[in-house]
Amino acid sequence: MIRLQNVFKDYGGRPALVNINLHIALGEFAFLVGPSGAGKSTLMRLLYREETPTSGNVFVGGVNLNRLQRRQVPLLRRRLGTIFQDYKLLPKQTVFNNVAYILRALGVEEKEVAKRVQSALSVVSLEHKTDAYPDELSGGEQQRVGIARAIVNGPPVLIADEPTGNLDPATSLEIVQLLERIAERGTTVLISTHDTTIVNAMRRRVIYLKNGEIVSDVDSGVYELEPNLNL
Amino acid sequence: MRQLRVLWRVCIETVLGVKRSGWSNWLVVSILAIALTIFGGILQVTMTLKNVVTAWGSQLEISAYLKDGYVPKRVAREISQIPNVQLVEIVTKDVAWEEMKSTFKVASLANPLPNTLHIRVNNPDGVDKVASRVKLLSEVENIRYPLKVARKINDFRHFIEIAGFAITAALSAATLTVIGNTIHLLIESRQREIEILSLMGVSPFYIKGPFILQGAAYGAGSALVAIGVLTGVHLYLDPYVTEQIVSLAPFLAKNLEYGMWQTFAVMLGLGVLVGAGGSAWTSGRYIKI
Numbered sequence: 001m002i003r004l005q006n007v008f009k010d011y012g013g014r015p016a017l018v019n020i021n022l023h024i025a026l027g028e029f030a031f032l033v034g035p036s037g038a039g040k041s042t043l044m045r046l047l048y049r050e051e052t053p054t055s056g057n058v059f060v061g062g063v064n065l066n067r068l069q070r071r072q073v074p075l076l077r078r079r080l081g082t083i084f085q086d087y088k089l090l091p092k093q094t095v096f097n098n099v100a101y102i103l104r105a106l107g108v109e110e111k112e113v114a115k116r117v118q119s120a121l122s123v124v125s126l127e128h129k130t131d132a133y134p135d136e137l138s139g140g141e142q143q144r145v146g147i148a149r150a151i152v153n154g155p156p157v158l159i160a161d162e163p164t165g166n167l168d169p170a171t172s173l174e175i176v177q178l179l180e181r182i183a184e185r186g187t188t189v190l191i192s193t194h195d196t197t198i199v200n201a202m203r204r205r206v207i208y209l210k211n212g213e214i215v216s217d218v219d220s221g222v223y224e225l226e227p228n229l230n231l
Numbered sequence: 232m233r234q235l236r237v238l239w240r241v242c243i244e245t246v247l248g249v250k251r252s253g254w255s256n257w258l259v260v261s262i263l264a265i266a267l268t269i270f271g272g273i274l275q276v277t278m279t280l281k282n283v284v285t286a287w288g289s290q291l292e293i294s295a296y297l298k299d300g301y302v303p304k305r306v307a308r309e310i311s312q313i314p315n316v317q318l319v320e321i322v323t324k325d326v327a328w329e330e331m332k333s334t335f336k337v338a339s340l341a342n343p344l345p346n347t348l349h350i351r352v353n354n355p356d357g358v359d360k361v362a363s364r365v366k367l368l369s370e371v372e373n374i375r376y377p378l379k380v381a382r383k384i385n386d387f388r389h390f391i392e393i394a395g396f397a398i399t400a401a402l403s404a405a406t407l408t409v410i411g412n413t414i415h416l417l418i419e420s421r422q423r424e425i426e427i428l429s430l431m432g433v434s435p436f437y438i439k440g441p442f443i444l445q446g447a448a449y450g451a452g453s454a455l456v457a458i459g460v461l462t463g464v465h466l467y468l469d470p471y472v473t474e475q476i477v478s479l480a481p482f483l484a485k486n487l488e489y490g491m492w493q494t495f496a497v498m499l500g501l502g503v504l505v506g507a508g509g510s511a512w513t514s515g516r517y518i519k520i
Contacts, residue, residue: 077432088427105433107233
């Protein structure tokens with residue numbers, strides 16, 4: 001579902017990603033870990049085409065993103081659910097409208113919008129908060145709204161860039177467990193994080209990035225600060 | 232159907248955008264309304280003058296004013312021999328004076344009017360030739376003919392046209408700047424929202440559309456204000472202007488005015504074009520998706 005082939009990315013000669021080769025299958029759940037500045041966010045941005053690689057190929061759902069024209073980028077992003085550390089909710093819109101926004105922008109009928117939004121909110125257990133505004137919610141609830149928004153259009157891939165960065169440990173674990181349940185329905189989930197606690201609690205695939213290189217890629221792994229090389 | 236729903240949503244977003252803009256809506260509409268009022272007024276005046284020129288110029292008549300002491304009948308006979316002259320009508324100074332006294336209140340003084348000959352020419356090309364021949368006659372003091380006046384009016388119309396359109400162009404440029412800045416401020420205040428929408432895969436049309444429609448709405452709103460002002464001015468001035476035209480040139484048809492509806496349609500079109508164009512340019516420049 002996600003494939004990177006010999007991907008290099010540099011910013012003005014400063015390398016951010018170095019020869020990345022990675023494959024994440026359909027329905028897989030994986031963590032992308034590493035210290036700050038390791039290149040996690042750069043790799044995530046390549047997946048939703050916020051950035052393009054300096055060289056190499058990035059495939060999402062079989063589509064080579066290098067060949068994607070500018071006008072096709074929105075089509076890619078509709079097939080990806082993206083979750084952000086700062087939630088990126090529309091502050092003046094209710095929970096319902098935040099989740100419904102993309103469906104309405106796609107011209108989905110209002111009855112269908114209501115049905116799909118309620119369904120997405122029930123997955124994240126927020127069906128009772130439809131009329132609340134983001135600033136009336138806790139951090140964990142806001143992130144759950146972000147997740148509901150990401151899954152409302154039924155994307156085959158979910159990418160979460162530091163989704164627990166602003167949350168306390170207990171809420172972080174709840175959020176990651178929620179993402180795991182979503183992955184069990186057949187959605188590919190890739191989470192970038194530097195939170196050792198949640199990674200070690202889940203025991204799922206762990207891809208370790210350091211200085212822009214993958215230094216470890218382990219199934220059922222843990223996040224050690226200096227991993228054994230195990231590629 | 233899906234496209235219609237998207238369009239409907241874009242319209243809703245446009246209305247929300249207008250609500251968010253607050254006082255700047257009034258600034259944009261006022262400036263654009265001033266520009267459109269000037270443009271509409273100039274269009275109305277120049278097109279009406281054009282109609283006057285056409286109607287006046289089509290009058291194939293020359294008035295020759297005779298020197299005192301000559302017999303009008305004899306001069307009329309002489310003029311009727313000139314090629315292209317169809318008819319010569321004599322209006323003696325006494326008849327003219329009586330007519331004038333019946334129309335206007337005039338002081339009791341000696342008749343100052345000359346004997347006049349109204350010369351009808353059989354085709355427009357002959358008017359100048361006949362006029363130059365008549366002018367050479369020793370019995371003729373002066374001549375006047377509508378075509379000559381029409382040419383002067385036309386020169387005046389050209390001047391108004393050029394000056395007016397230059398003013399309109401300058402005001403339109405100023406309006407474009409104001410619209411551009413207003414939409415730019417709106418884009419800046421919604422930059423985070425635009426970024427979120429872009430990351431969610433919302434189409435550029437859906438993101439930029441409301442800004443462009445907002446500009447078009449400014450144009451349409453301003454045009455309606457300008458149309459209201461022009462209609463008021465028209466209703467106030469029309470009886471006076473018509474009376475003046477009829478008294479100055481009774482032979483002119485009463486409905487010389489260029490159609491108001493045509494003027495309004497042009498104003499509305501220009502307003503929407505300037506509004507939408509300014510917004511489209513600004514959106515294209517500042518919204519990077």
